[in-house]
Amino acid sequence: MALIDAAGLAIEFPLYHHNARSLKQRLISSSGLRLRKDDDNRIVVAALRDLTFRIGKGERVALVGPNGAGKTTLLRTVAGVYEPVAGRLLVEGEIGSLIDPAAGMDPLLTGRENVILRALYRGMTEAEGRALAEEVAGFAGLGDFLDMPIRGYSAGMNVRLAFAMATAMTPEILLMDEWFLAGDAEFMARAEERLAKLVTGAEILLIATHDMGVVRKWCTRAIKLEGGRIVADGPVAEVLGPVPPAPTPQPGLRSAMS
């Protein structure tokens, strides 16, 4: 059963490869908010501070908040990239992550070879990877491009491939950063359909985005981060407020990130 449970979660980025002394002088004095000195007298950026939340099965959660609020850091922490400096994090369920579409891809390999490589990253065998490639080919709709080196792919084609790979493995928890909005309208419609299926299978979706249209359409709950803290957590309508009466974008076309 899928579950994400965080209690007092904190992530700090030490600033190692900078001139610490000049940073100290410039930053500590001006904005003491997120930069501080830790016990070893190092300068650290508090990326996430004291996060406590629980996401259960079937929830579709949007992470919203301004740039630098800690949305992507939280996604990576849930994925298991960063080890928290404080607090406790329990993640139950197989994770599919759509955080960086290019990570682990080899631009010189073909789309198909990349799918097989990705399968190896996940600890599968090459044969399983080949089977997965067939599945991905069906969904990504890349046609002959699947057997071309991906360095010739457009941004949208990369997104298609990455999305198809991440969701073909039917993860129980899907982590998603906002880049997937680069797909074209036709693909977005199919992606939506696939996500809907994924979520109705009692899974968790955790998505970081600035696009409130996506949040209202796909999510049931929103967590608003600001300066690494949770400032609001609840049903989408409650956190975002009423739908603004602005002219709605054409169906299928997403507004650019605000």
Place this chain on the structure above:
Amino acid sequence: MPNATRHVHLFDAADPRRRELALEDLGGALSRWRLAWALARSDIMHRYRGSVLGPFWLTLSTGIMLASLGILYAKLFRIDVTDYLPYLAVSLILWNLVSALVNDASVCLTGQEGVIRQMPLPYSVHALRSVLRNAVIAAHNLPLIAVVFWVFGLGAGWTLLLAIPGFMLVMAGGFAASLLLGMLCARFRDIPPIIGSVMQIAFFLSAIIWKPEMVGHWEPLLPINPFFAVIEVVRAPIMGTTGSLFTWLAAIGWVGALIAVAWSFFVRFRGRIAFWV
């Protein structure tokens, strides 16, 4: 991409279970040997993409270096080429392996920043990739030894079997060094150039181009140099001797110490790697 096999992930900063997680990391890397192997192979393919000879450029350039250095130094040292060149071939090929292992170790984590910061993957996969890549490169060079031996009409005896444990020792040391130096070089960016200089000095100190007996009564002390010890335990069996007991003890001791230090570092700082790269 997340770990598909680990369905429950618990981390509690109050009880970090560092040893357990480090063991899990190693186990995860070993179970992903296919990935490390595929990545190692693609590293080599990328390096020689589009070239006619491909990785056999390695063989060719090593061969040319052996022929020219072998003849020149035999002259300088006033030794017979038949006596010197086979020794140089074995030494130089082993040195290339050891020095590539150490030099690649320093970038094995920083070079994979893109993967490390984007997806959870056992860190030891990167160390394994580096070791496997150098094993493949060595496999392209080792046959040269056979060629040289054949040209000079030398044979191999039963001692050749001893080269196998020696080689395993080199590889185990290479893996431990990849983890340790990979971490140190990610945290302290001044270390890679230091390693570069140390390796350059080590080349001249480790009896690669000169023979151990040339230093006279210092010869028994040579295994104090870890590079000499680990090279000698492979070289001596290939050259038809067993190598001294002290050399073997020194090689085992050095590699054992390296593994112990690397393991304790890895247990303690594994969770910080993503913040360092």
